[in-house]
Amino acid sequence: MDRLTKEQRHKNMAAIHSKDTKPEILVRKFLFSRGFRYRLNHPLLPGKPDIVLRKYKTCIFINGCFWHGHDGCKYFVMPKTRIDFWQAKIERNKERDSENQRKLASMGWHCITIWECQLKPKVREATLESLSYTLSLIFLKNHKVKKYELHEKDSLIAAEPLDI
Template sequence: MATLSPEQVHKYMSAITSKDTRPEMIVRRWLWMRGFRYRLHHPRLPGHPDIVLRKYRTCIFVNGCFWHGHDRCRFFKMPKTNTAFWEAKIKRNKERDHQGKLELAEMGWHTITVWECDLKPSKREHTLLSLEYTLMHIFLKDRQC
């Protein structure tokens, strides 16, 4: 296997986007087909959630296993080169995620995290049905109060 130069690695890594990722699009399409209406990447909410369902007062974060350091996930492996940089970056990402969720909770918002590995074809239907169940539970619980 050929190794890449630092310039090539930089080029490939900088091309990775944080919005409209394949896992996010899977969740968005599924929610829309089920009749859920949402806003994307709300700039005024902490953590800039990927999907915001105002009616359910719920924010959904669709996280990539590598970028958010999904613990005990076979799709997350710490790189063997420049390890100190990646450990620090992933730790910062986890801390930022946690802080954003705390701030949302203080504002009265529910948060749901959907992991990239849970959207693989073998688990996708179960994950999305669980997401729908959770949203309906939140909606019904909030209406009873």
């Protein structure tokens, strides 16, 4: 049985927004501080990704563990009331997420999903550093930047580029 009245529950659920959530803002502030520039909720891309980095041809989805059914996560607990409704709703969300990511991949876009639980204080720094590292690798792969290797006796002028 729900501890809240029907009106209280309605008010709580209505206060939940799909844009500008705290996890989204955390990721956006991190990316901006590291020099990454992005667009928000690009309307022409499937699923209107939360963050779009055109230079990296990458879309970032920041998913709430409950709303997107994060399997195996302690923050995803199926409600005890209206079970059929919630199971169907969460399953539809998961199917829609998969379909949008398939469409984006077929268009040549990289998709990164960050879960709400990955932005909790204990693991936040590791998650964000991993995101930065992944974006750097995508950039290097997409732009075929030459990497130089120096030998002990070589000078910078004599260094030879290596293909990555």
